[in-house]
Amino acid sequence: MKNLLEGFLSTLFPRSCPLCRSVILDRGACFCPSCLEGFETIREPFCRRCGSPLPHGMPDREDALCGVCLSRGPGFPVPFTVRSIALYAGNVRTAILRLKFGRERPVGRSLSLFVKEHYGRFFPAEAFHSILPVPLHPRRLREREFNQCVLLARPLAAHLGISLDLHTVERVRHTSPQSASTEAERRKNLRGAFRVRRPERIRGRSILLFDDVYTTGATLEELARSVLSAGPRRLCGLTLARSPSPGIHP
Ligand SMILES: [Zn+2]
Ligand SMILES: [Zn+2]
Incomplete structure (x- = not known):
């Protein structure tokens, strides 16, 4: 019927x-279906710490790490794991740019359904108490009129029956990715960018951070650093997309 x-x-x-x-x-x-064919989803094997795809044919082991994570050693810079759904390339990149810079909300709604559909490949349904989208600085929010991370994570939070936490952490420093030419500068610029306003909503709870694109990991790691200081039980990150090679994206 x-x-x-x-x-x-x-x-x-x-x-x-x-x-x-x-x-x-x-x-x-x-x-x-033909647009979806241009979405390159990330499948096993991937790095168990940062979620970056590993060369095909590598055994999919619970402790598999990418070259970057291996070179950083255990627990550096912060002890948390990230998963990314698709490569920031092809139609995924086009769709994200049309959402962020063309402000095409229907594209954002469809991307948010894509996020909801793929979450279960990485985490169990009951894994988290809340989803915390990367906050935008109020100035950036005024320019763009919406936070794309909030828009992308909302149907997932509703589907899981958990809260989309928009008030616990705030972005207190405005940083522009274009102003940093190297990864080290970018990380330095981000230092102290986030402030936890309500640590009681983090302490002892399992939190999923959400970002649209993982480029060098600097943004998520800085946010994780702030959130970890409030003592969560478990902290993971999920991003819709991930740069095929670390660099600066618009
Ligand atoms: Zn299409
Ligand atoms: Zn890695």
Whole structure:
């Protein structure tokens, strides 16, 4: 009955793919099948600490680490793990740029469904008490009018029945990625960028940090450093996308 009704509705009100405008027959799909083919999802084997994809054919071991994490040694810079859903390339990159700079919210809504669909590949449904999207500085928020991380994580939080925490941590320093030319400068710029306003909402709880793109990991690590100071039980990070090679992205 439900399928009949859905079929009827999709004939009357066809949905279009927010990227290419072609008609989507499956009403539950986030993008059309041909656009989704241009999404390069990250699958095993990946680094068990930072989530970066490892060369195909490497054994998928619980302790597999990428070259960067190996060179940093245990626990450096902060003890937490990150997973990324797809490479920041092809249609994923196009969609994120159209959301952030073209302010195309329908693209954002479809990307948020994509995040919700892929979460279960990395974490169990009951793993966290709340999702904490990377906060934007109020100045950046005024320029962009929305925080893309909040928009991207909202359906996931609703689906898991956990809170989307927008008030516990604030961004107290405005930093521009363009102002730093090296990774070291970028990390230095980010120092002290976040402040925990309500540590009682972190202490003893399991928290998932969410960012749109993982470039060098500097932003998530700085946020993790602040959150860890409030004593969470467990802290992980999830990003929609990840740069194929570390660098600065717009
Ligand atoms: Zn499409
Ligand atoms: Zn790694």
